[in-house]
Amino acid sequence: MASIVHLAGRFFGSLRPGGPPRTEVDVVRTELGPAEFEIWSGMSGPDRRHSVGVAARVRGILGPDADRSVMAAALLHDSGKVDSGLRTPGRVVATVMAGLVKHDETTIRRWAVGGGYRRRIGLYLLHPERGAEHLESAGSDPLTVAWTLQHHLPRADCTLDQRLADALRVADND
Ligand SMILES: [Fe+2]
Ligand SMILES: [Fe+2]
Structure with a gap:
């Protein structure tokens, strides 16, 4: 499990606006x-x-086995977060609330179709599913779609090749 210092570093880092440098954007485009x-x-x-960052770590772990579908999975696994409209502070609230309030999948789905802030929290918690739907519509490779859908599931529930899934998991949790 990540240390509290590491998590705090990630939190404060995620408050900084702006995307990656133009040179990295050009690589992503390819x-x-x-x-x-x-x-x-x-x-x-x-x-x-x-x-x-995830994509670079996956490439470092898998080398030439990080094919196009794996790199797309690394780059797009969290793409469903856009639907919630939540930024870092709101995501912290969503995560804490999800931990405090007793909920199951039915509850989350009810939040997601409701109104107000609960809807945003519900959509955030459903980001793997939302992202997978968008990527499927975009014609992504089945592996890219599957990892996006499964990236928060326990290892035993993952249907991907375990070596690829482990590399993606390690790279994401760094
Ligand atoms: Fe995620
Ligand atoms: Fe991630």
Whole structure:
């Protein structure tokens, strides 16, 4: 589990606006299809910075086995967060509230179709599913869609090749 210092560093880092440098954006453009790049471009600056970090770590772990679909999974796994409209402080509230309020999947789905702030929290908690739906519509590779859908599931519930899934998980949790 990440240390509190590490988590605090990530929190304060995610408060800084702005995406990755132009040179990294140009690389991302070559790694994604046009529709995927449009989805990536709609992500928040901190989420885009996070995504290029995950992609770089995955490439470092897998080397040439990090094919196009794996790189797209690294870059787009959190793309569904856009739907909630929540930025870092709101996401912290959503995460804390989800921990404090007794809820199951039915509750989250009710929040997501309701109104007000609960709707945003519900959408945030459903970001794997929302992202997977958007990527499927964009014609992404099935592996990219599957990892986006499964990236918060326990290891045992993951249907991907375990070596690829482990690399993506480690890179995301760094
Ligand atoms: Fe996520
Ligand atoms: Fe992530």
